[in-house]
Amino acid sequence: MECNVLKDDNLVNLVDTTVKELGGIHILINNAGGGGGGRENPFKISVDDIKRDYELNVFSGWRLCQLVVPHMKKDGYGAIVFTTSMSSVNKSPNMSGYGGSKAAVNHTVANLAHDFGPEVRINAVGPGATRTAALESVLTPEIEETMLKHTPIKRLGTADDIAGAMLYFASPISEWVSGQTIFVNGGGQQTLE
Ligand SMILES: NC(=O)c1ccc[n+]([C@@H]2O[C@H](COP(=O)([O-])OP(=O)(O)OC[C@H]3O[C@@H](n4cnc5c(N)ncnc54)[C@H](O)[C@@H]3O)[C@@H](O)[C@H]2O)c1
Structure with missing residues (x-):
């Protein structure tokens, strides 16, 4: 859709139609996101640009959780995965909106785990480049x-690398894991220096 x-x-x-057509929702992946890219010079952008980072990366996923978790709880199972980023822990110039919003994702997930258990687990995957x-x-x-230079596994990531970590969190194999962030980054950091 x-x-x-x-x-x-x-x-x-999205939620109403999915529940009506499929009978429920048991997995939510909050992957839509964006911003940053070293373009967030605080003297050249507006507060609306920063607001957009938070709306796209944090608020939309939080709202989807609010909408789907009652359905998950009713069915007794739910797994939610947010896409965060290495930018949530890296410190770089011109990344304050994106980096800050992704750091908010990590901590939002850690707190929501306490609101959503025991039926619903919530975790985050933080891709490197x-x-x-x-x-x-x-x-x-x-x-x-x-x-x-700072990546032990000498290649950049692929969508399949990220999907593997999401599958782990989405499936019952991780049934005692909630509130966590895992970084999928070739073991290092793909910074620009
Ligand atoms: N690619 C990377 O190196 C990288 C690294 C760290 C984190 N991430 C995160 O991974 C996620 C996916 O990024 P990507 O690299 O695939 O980016 P991308 O720009 O290639 O794809 C982003 C996707 O989000 C969708 N999207 C954007 N705004 C939307 C909106 N308002 N409503 C619905 N969908 C919307 C786009 O249609 C697109 O499919 C994002 O959350 C991003 O922050 C990516």
Whole structure:
């Protein structure tokens, strides 16, 4: 279904229609997100740009949790996974909105675990630099070489690498794990210096 996560009526419709057509919701992956990319010079952007980071990366996922968790609790099972980022723990220039919003994701997830248990678990996956449309738009061979300097597993991530960690959190194999953030990053940091 088409859904703009910045529009509340779209989120409500997404959940209502899914429950009506599929009979329930047991897994929620909050993956839509964006911002940052080293473009957040505080003297060149507006407070609305920063608000958008939080709306996209934090508030939309929080609202979806609020909408789906009652259905999950009713059915006695739910697994929620947020996509956070290495930016939630790295410290870099021009990343304050994106980095701050992703740090908020980690702590929001850790707190919501206490609100949603025992039926519903909630965790986060923090990708390092992963080959998606967003990364390809800024990646050059020089940038890739720099990123790999502090990466023990000498390659950038793929969507499948991230999906593997999401599958772990989404499935009952992780049934005693909640409120956690796991970083999937080749064992290192893909920073630009
Ligand atoms: N690629 C990386 O290196 C990397 C690293 C760390 C974290 N992440 C995170 O991974 C997630 C996915 O990023 P990506 O690299 O695939 O980015 P991307 O820009 O390639 O894809 C983002 C996806 O989010 C969707 N989206 C954006 N705004 C939306 C909205 N308002 N409503 C609904 N969908 C919307 C887009 O349609 C797109 O499918 C994001 O949360 C991002 O912050 C990515």
